[in-house]
Amino acid sequence: MDLGIKGKRALVCAASKGLGRGCAEALAAAGVDLVINSRTEAEITQTAHEIAETYGVSVTPVAADITTAEGRAKVLDAVQQADILVTNAGGPPPGDWQDWSRDDFIKAIDANMLSAVALMQALVPGMMDRGWGRVVNITSQSVKSPIAVLGLSNTARAGLTGFVAGMSRQVAGKGVCVNNLLPGIHDTDRATGLDAGVAKSKGITPSEARMQREATIPTGTYGRADDFGATCAFLCSQQARFIVGQNILLDGGALNATL
Numbered sequence: 001m002d003l004g005i006k007g008k009r010a011l012v013c014a015a016s017k018g019l020g021r022g023c024a025e026a027l028a029a030a031g032v033d034l035v036i037n038s039r040t041e042a043e044i045t046q047t048a049h050e051i052a053e054t055y056g057v058s059v060t061p062v063a064a065d066i067t068t069a070e071g072r073a074k075v076l077d078a079v080q081q082a083d084i085l086v087t088n089a090g091g092p093p094p095g096d097w098q099d100w101s102r103d104d105f106i107k108a109i110d111a112n113m114l115s116a117v118a119l120m121q122a123l124v125p126g127m128m129d130r131g132w133g134r135v136v137n138i139t140s141q142s143v144k145s146p147i148a149v150l151g152l153s154n155t156a157r158a159g160l161t162g163f164v165a166g167m168s169r170q171v172a173g174k175g176v177c178v179n180n181l182l183p184g185i186h187d188t189d190r191a192t193g194l195d196a197g198v199a200k201s202k203g204i205t206p207s208e209a210r211m212q213r214e215a216t217i218p219t220g221t222y223g224r225a226d227d228f229g230a231t232c233a234f235l236c237s238q239q240a241r242f243i244v245g246q247n248i249l250l251d252g253g254a255l256n257a258t259l
């Protein structure tokens with residue numbers, strides 16, 4: 001399927017690996033030129049090289065912490081203007097609701113809510129001026145179904161979801177579609193880390209923790225970053241012009257709900 005976005009320019013954040021990389025690769029496969037970001041210089045440079053080689057598009061790596069104002073300034077300086085924005089950052093650590101301090105909440109809100117808001121504020125006005133744009137925010141299934149140990153994530157991402165619900169309707173008339181993608185468990189380093197935490201707390205092996213989690217998912221598997229990326233690329237396509245302010249859950253049916 002031709003997504004109709006060949007030659008467009010995208011910023012994909014937190015993309016040296018995992019879900020961000022899945023999105024970057026799917027956009028590159030559709031002919032989109034990229035600026036990609038993560039903190040570790042060697043890894044983001046290597047990923048940029050691999051994507052450029054594989055798909056024949058231009059890929060500019062920027063090593064920066066996207067959750068800081070300085071990091072975002074460095075990334076935005078490299079981007080200048082973008083047709084497509086994919087926001088992403090590492091997720092907050094697990095813990096107990098009684099232990100989190102104000103500083104813990106501020107850090108999570110900075111990383112998983114306000115960074116995305118700041119990037120949209122920087123890049124969406126240009127998209128509106130040019131009459132076309134797509135934004136995909138990588139959030140989490142925790143927006144629809146809270147994960148108790150990830151209360152910091154539940155909180156910060158719910159804030160971003162509320163912001164997008166209003167803002168997406170204000171910019172759609174200028175050809176800009178803003179939506180959120182909600183990953184359930186996907187086979188990335190983040191999932192490996194979460195399984196290790198569960199294994200430790202339950203006194204089981206990481207592979208037992210994974211098998212137990214897989215048993216809760218109707219597909220019986222973890223999701224894949226390339227499938228996640230393909231959904232992201234579709235939301236960035238011409239054909240997605242009527243999808244506005246939605247929260248698309250990719251969880252293998254794990255959330256047991258009618259709507």
Ligand code: NAP
Nearest residue numbers: 014016017018019038039040066090091185186188189190
């Ligand atoms: P991952 O495999 O650990 O990859 C994280 C990527 O983000 C890496 O490229 C990492 O590179 C980069 N990164 C992390 N913090 C960053 C920062 N402050 N600034 C710039 N880049 C940063 O994680 P993932 O599984 O793809 O998860 C992506 C997001 O989806 C996270 O917010 C996660 O909580 C959420 N999520 C994931 C799942 C899942 O099952 N995988 C489920 C629900 C939600 P550097 O470390 O070099 O910066």
